[in-house]
Amino acid sequence: MVKELAIRTCGLTKQFDRHVAVNDVDLEIQAGEVYGLIGPNGAGKTTLMRMLATAEEPTTGEIYINGDRLLRDKTNPTLKRRLGYLPDDYPLYDDLTVWDYLDYFARLYRLREPRRTQRLHEVLELIQLGNKRHSQISTLSRGMKQRLCLARTIIHEPILLLLDEPVSGLDPIARMHFREMIKALQEAGMTILISSHVLSDLAELCTSVGIMELGFLVESASLKQLYQRLSRQQILLSTLGNLEPLLSELKNHCLVEEWEVMLDKQSVRVYFSGNQEDSALFLRSLIEANIPLSEFHCTQEDLETIFLKLGHKQAS
Structure with a gap:
């Protein structure tokens, strides 16, 4: 109806x-x-x-x-x-x-x-x-x-x-x-x-x-449609150890589009192109690589980010 x-x-x-x-x-x-x-x-x-x-x-x-x-x-x-x-x-x-x-x-x-x-x-x-x-x-x-x-x-x-x-x-x-x-x-x-x-x-x-x-x-x-179409998945990662082994794993993962190191130098925001199952497999691969993770948090870009992204697209 x-x-x-x-x-x-x-x-x-x-x-x-x-x-x-x-x-x-x-x-x-x-x-x-x-x-x-x-x-x-x-x-x-x-x-x-x-x-x-x-x-x-x-x-x-x-x-x-x-x-x-x-x-x-x-x-x-x-x-x-x-x-x-x-x-x-x-x-x-x-x-x-x-x-x-x-x-x-x-x-x-x-x-x-x-x-x-x-x-x-x-x-x-x-x-x-x-x-x-x-x-x-x-x-x-x-x-x-x-x-x-x-x-x-x-x-x-x-x-x-x-x-x-x-x-x-x-x-x-x-x-x-x-x-x-x-x-x-x-x-x-x-x-x-x-x-x-x-x-x-x-x-x-x-x-x-x-x-x-x-x-x-x-x-x-x-x-819901807007988020599905325009919001990239983000994963916030924190490690207790050195960042280099974690960054090395990120470079080798096909679904990691890009990342940025946070100000505390122990956390990384990852832009991830996979679905929830892919995220679970990604987490398992990091654990198997002996990365001492203290945080693995999946989220999406918010409405403000989508709005700014669309604004740049219109201006270009």
Whole structure:
């Protein structure tokens, strides 16, 4: 059974005077996915999100949300009410309390009682700010404010959530809280498109990623496919003895592509072209060669390395 597409764009283009910010983008995101959008500043990520959120009119191209064409005029207001958009310059009203702020947006989305009060309690529990509901927004930390903005974005229970750099400037603990909330929203069935420069967060959260360069969508794939296709296997080796016998074994192994000696002079990072069975045989050969190994750890190149590698490929 083919999953329904939450987002589909056809030839989506946005031009500002002579500058093409988004160039002929065909994007497909399945329902229930967390899709990460990455790329350098100026790549077109924010403009793409603004068009999906109907905050920007496309120059050409079409947008479909859950199969329905998205129009900026008043012909499909119900569909637009099912979108949640958190821009990177989120609006806050410092003189309001947390409760009044959320209540204000709930009323804008025409939530009726008793559902409105019930919904406010639900989102305050999700963002872990129930004990701050009577506090003025001006007294909140940056992480709390960002969680409050997420609550405002989901108060009306959207089917699609668009998050533009939501963890920008947050400390590691605040980022961890935010990741937990995104996972909870995905488990509740929401489709989430999130852009970020913190690629380690995206690697932990996302099911698929898209990479933008100069307005083009140069890559779009599931995270699993991306790793399989573009991530080289790495093996971290440490020895208790002299490095020379280990390096000699590496030179003679047909599946060792290259290696680099680490700063401690006792460890080596090996780029290995074999599979898991080959790795096991490689480990056995080193033991049989009497190499006194203290570490043999298999891993893969991370999302950041893949992104940088793709960027160099585009530039060359």
